[in-house]
Every structure is written in C-alpha cells, then in structure tokens.
Amino acid sequence: MIDIKYERQSNTTKVLVGNTTNFENGKITAKFRNIITGEIHYEATLGENTWCTWCGAEFITDVLFYDESNNLIYEHKWDIIKDGDEIEKQLWLYLKNRKNNGIVSNGLVIGTHDGRNGHWIYSIKDNLSSATLIDGSEKQFQELVKNYESYSNINFENSIVTVDGGTIDWYQGGEGYTDTVVNSLILHWLDESQITKVQKESISFVELTNNNDFDWIHLDVEGIDGDLILSLQKLPNIIVYESMNLDKDIESKLSSWFKEKNYTTIECNGNTIAKKLID
Numbered sequence: 628m629i630d631i632k633y634e635r636q637s638n639t640t641k642v643l644v645g646n647t648t649n650f651e652n653g654k655i656t657a658k659f660r661n662i663i664t665g666e667i668h669y670e671a672t673l674g675e676n677t678w679c680t681w682c683g684a685e686f687i688t689d690v691l692f693y694d695e696s697n698n699l700i701y702e703h704k705w706d707i708i709k710d711g712d713e714i715e716k717q718l719w720l721y722l723k724n725r726k727n728n729g730i731v732s733n734g735l736v737i738g739t740h741d742g743r744n745g746h747w748i749y750s751i752k753d754n755l756s757s758a759t760l761i762d763g764s765e766k767q768f769q770e771l772v773k774n775y776e777s778y779s780n781i782n783f784e785n786s787i788v789t790v791d792g793g794t795i796d797w798y799q800g801g802e803g804y805t806d807t808v809v810n811s812l813i814l815h816w817l818d819e820s821q822i823t824k825v826q827k828e829s830i831s832f833v834e835l836t837n838n839n840d841f842d843w844i845h846l847d848v849e850g851i852d853g854d855l856i857l858s859l860q861k862l863p864n865i866i867v868y869e870s871m872n873l874d875k876d877i878e879s880k881l882s883s884w885f886k887e888k889n890y891t892t893i894e895c896n897g898n899t900i901a902k903k904l905i906d
Contacts, residue, residue: 631690631703633710635896640688642671643678654695659688662705663743663752663774687744707749713893714867714900715746718843721865721902722755725842732756733840737788737832737855738763738847738869740804741770746867746898747845754780756843763787763827764803788848790858792831798824807849812872833858843867853877857884864903866890871897 628645642657658670659681668688671679681688687710692701707719725732732755736747739762750756757780762768768785775781789795789808798813799806800822805813808829813822832855836844843865846852852868857880870878885892890901 629692629701629703633687633705635712637682639680639682640690641678641680642673642690644673645676655700656693656697658691658693660691661743662687662689663748711749712746713895714898715749717893717900717902718746718845718865718867719750719753719755722750722843723753726755732842734758734843734845735761735836735839735841735863736845737761738849739767739771740764740847741767742774745845745847746900751775751778751780754778756780758782759784759839759841761786761788763797763829764799764806767803767806787827787829788832788835788855789829789851790832790854792829792834794826795829796824797827798822805849807851809850812850833860836863837861853881856881862888862903866901868899868901869897870894870899 630643632641634641640659644655654672654674656670656672657679659668660666661668669681673679687705689705690703691699694700707715711719722732734747734756736745736758739745739760742748742760747758751758759782760771760775761784762771763786765785772783787795787797787808795808796810797806797808798810800813800817805816807813837860841863844863844867846855846866846868848855850872852870853873854877856866856868885901889904891904892899892901
C-alpha cells in the first residue's frame, strides 16, 4: 500500500508505505520531482510501514517509486483537481472552460520568482492561456526564462512593477522570495544584514494593464498587492493575490472595492482569488 498526501497548509508532501513484501528486499525508494523542471528535490528509501515527507518552497511534486534495482515501479502525477487548492482549481477550471468554448485567454503574472511554484503554473503548463510573466529579481528571472523557454504561450519581462512607475528603493536578500519595495516586510523574514537596498526604475501597473487586454491577473508582490489592485481601471475577470501580508486598512479597502466592482472572493492558505460576477 502506498498513500500520498499533499498537505497544503504546511506545504508538505507526505508518503506513507504499508506492506512491502512484494518488493525486492522489502524496500522501495520515493523520489520527489518538481513538475516544471523535473528536478529531484529529495529521495528516501522506505521499508514496511514507514513514511517520509518533503517540505520546501517547491512543494508541488510528482512522486516516483523505485525498487532496489532502481526500476521505476510507480509514478504518482500531481493532479490539479485532486491535489490542488481551491485557488489553483478555480483558475484552472475558468481557463479550461474558456478554451473548451474557443475563447482565447491572456494573463499577467507579476512576482513569478523562478516559476517553480504558483497558482498559475498549471494553467500555463496545460497551455490554457497565454501570459506575460514578470519578475523584478535578476537571478530568479533568468531561472524563470530557462524553466519556460520551451513554452510558446509566454512573454517575459524582468521589471519591478509599482502603481505609477518611477524610481524606487528595492530591497532584496535570501533566495529572492521576499524581494520587495516594502522594507518592513522583508525585515519580517530576514535579518537586516542579509538585505541589500538599491535604487531601480519600476514600470507602471496602471499603464501596463490599461495598454493590454488581460482577462486574469496573478500577483505575488510582497506587500503591494492591494495597492496594485486598487489602481486597476481596466478590470480582469479573475484576480489572484497574496493576501497574508496586507495590513487591515488595505484589507478593508479591498473588501469595499471588490463589492463595488462586483467581485466575489475566496481566501485559501494566505492567498485570495477574486472572480468578477456577470453584470
């Protein structure tokens, strides 16, 4: 018996193994593989009635099982309907339905990091929509391009996005997951000695969204998600954003804004999806 559980609140993939008497020496090896890059993050050899977990930033994985002779005996593919959280499923089903009805979709993703994780990656992987992928961190952006260079439905842009554009202070450090224009936010995750500050030019979110037709937008911009949303003039059908880092004032403004603009929202694991209702 092999049981695989994706525990989204703790970003953990857990493998439980029961009876292994049918396997050589009663041992099997579980390998955790990233669904975008194919990289094996971790592996463990398991005996009867044992378990192991993979917990890391790249938590959505396929799990492959090998016998003692390194023969592949079972491959568990991550499935968005069975294993995805509510936001991943809502976005994927929205885009899948549009494609099934012959409607072309175009998305904007700001704060992609290197593209190994995100509610948007499954829709792009399944070619349900074209998208513009934007990240402000240079190292992570280069990895993003490498990871998606074979996808014909993608445009890339290495830019920092703020509401109106212009020169900003850019705080970066660690592995780049918390690079931001909000100093107080990165200090929540990293020691001051790990952070560097540089001045950079940013592009205008208002101009970017007004000059393009995006029917869905995904934001993970470390603290300014709410500011970007509140500046929208051309409204998409779907907005996904990281809500866990927003202060109470912005949360209140967003709640009123979504109600006024006729959106319904669902919060899940520190993120929110807003879906525009039919007028």
